[in-house]
Amino acid sequence: MVKRLGNTAIAIALGILLSGAVANAEEIKTMTTTASLNIRNGAGIQYNVLGSYKENTNVEVISIENGWVRVSFNGNVAYCSADYLENTATKEVQAEPEIMLESTTYVNVRRGPDLSHEKLGMLSPRDKVKLIASEGVWNKVEYNGQEGYVSNSYVVLTNSDESNNKFYHYSKELSFTLDDFISGQAAKFNYSSKGGEINQETLNTYLNPDLILDRGNPYQFLRINKFRDNINTDKLNAYLNSLKHDTFHGKGQAFIDAAREYNIDTLYLVAHTILETGYGKSELARGVDYELPEGKSQEKSTVRVHNLFGIGAYDHDPVGEGAATAYGNGWTSIELAIKGGARWISENYIHSTKLGQNQYTLYMMRWNTNNYINPTRNAIWHQYATDVAWTDSVASLMKDLSYIYENAVLELEIPVFRKK
Known part of the structure; x- marks a missing residue:
């Protein structure tokens, strides 16, 4: 050059x-x-x-x-x-310019260019490290006076990230080990018997916070038990209007209003809804004509209802049962279904105290660390989903949509399991 x-x-x-x-x-x-x-x-x-x-x-x-x-x-x-x-x-002798990398999320720094290497520490979003060399998909960097490695998927050249959101990282120490927790999950839900596909090694992939952070998506640790008003409504509507199905077109304000009323995070509510409805494609989301009970004085024999979270949609008849639940709750429009779903999740998970402690992160909603005591107790049964990758899926959508926030303060609560 x-x-x-x-x-x-x-x-x-x-x-x-x-x-x-x-x-x-x-x-x-x-x-x-x-x-x-x-x-x-x-x-x-x-x-x-x-x-x-x-x-x-x-x-x-x-x-x-x-x-x-x-x-x-x-x-x-x-x-x-x-x-x-x-x-x-x-001629002036000038030092070679340093190439600095900036982390875009929480990401682990390891001793070598592989996930099997020991973790040296963790970069928080916007932390800067000096690049020593690039080695395939890994970058050798200078970290706290040592040489370490970070995945190039989660760092950018300094100043190339335009996000203005600020992350704060909190640790929550747990009284049990990760191995015990994995064993408890496997024993309670019998994952290892499902065709041999969901064994304890697989569970470790989705339960181990270090491996989750290695995948570069910390949003499953975001505290979603608060409403953040830094949402750009125009950007949110632009995203919703870009979806193939028009279920959520122009419904940005409905999501914001529901999140505000039930004190939950808007970005989470949108991402969860999008995932549950297949981007607005599902039959329950688009609307089901529910047959009204006989014997009532009414002009129409059916009413159109919507169910965005599959609430009450039991496996033997998911559409019929889901529609019945929607009718019973008065979810006769997309706006009412958004509001009703937000209320149900808030009361039963995010702000629930029915089991002693609420589940206010995606990680807690899925794995219920707050209510785990030991493998012989039944406290961990209260989990939102059965899919082991559910948290990854919702959190990935949240990460993709994070540009909708402007100068938001995002608090992450990362579990720290007791050492053996």
């Missing part, structure tokens, strides 16, 4: 040369190339190239005229452009 003169002092010193004056070789003696530089048999680009100098090569100068330097090359007189030479006598 050709680099033009960037140092002001050097540019001024060479200004005379570039203006056409003739310099005395006795005064300059040598100059240094600032880039790879062609050597020609005449003072102009129309002349043949005889060879080239590498960057940082010292060149014996005979004279300089009209922007061209006369030099001796292989015993013959030759010429090269003065644009890419600087006076060695006045």
Whole structure:
């Protein structure tokens, strides 16, 4: 890559040369190339190239005229452009510029370029580290006086991230080990018997906070038990209007109002709704004509109802049961279904105290760490989903939609399991 003169002092010193004056070789003696530089048999680009100098090569100068330097090359007189030479006598020695990387999320720093290596520490969003070298999908960086590695999926060159959201990281120490918790989950829900696919190793992938952070998505640890008013309604509606199905077109304010009323995070509510309804595609989301009970005085025999979270949609008849639940709760419009779903989740999970402690992060909603005591107790049964990847799925949508927030304060509560 050709680099033009960037140092002001050097540019001024060479200004005379570039203006056409003739310099005395006795005064300059040598100059240094600032880039790879062609050597020609005449003072102009129309002349043949005889060879080239590498960057940082010292060149014996005979004279300089009209922007061209006369030099001796292989015993013959030759010429090269003065644009890419600087006076060695006045050259300032400058350190190589440091390349800094900035983390876009919470990400682990490891001793080697692989997930099997020991964790040195963790970068918080917007932390900066010096890049030493890139090795495939990993970056070797300088971290607390040591060399460590971070995945290149979760770092960017400094200043290339335009997000203004601020993350705060809190740790929540647990009284049980990760191994015990995994064993308790497996024993309670018998994951290991399901075709051998969901074994304890797989559970570790989705339960281990370190591995979750290695995947670069901390939003499943976001405290969603508060309403954040930093939502850009126009951006939210633009996203909803971009969906193929028009179920949620123009419903941004309905999500914001429901989140505010039940004191939950709007971004979570939107992402959860989108996932549950298949981006607004599901039959219960688009609307089911529910047959009204006989014997009532009414003009119509059916009423259209909506159920966005599959509440009461039991497996033997999910559409019929889900529609009955929607009718019983009066969810006869998308707006009422959004509000009703927000209320139900708030009361039964996020702000619920029915089991002693509420479940106010996606991680808690799925795995119920707050109510786990030991594998022989039944306290962990209260879990929102059965899919082991549910938290990853909702959190990924939240991460994709995080641009909708503007200057939001996002608090993460990351569980810390007791050491063995």
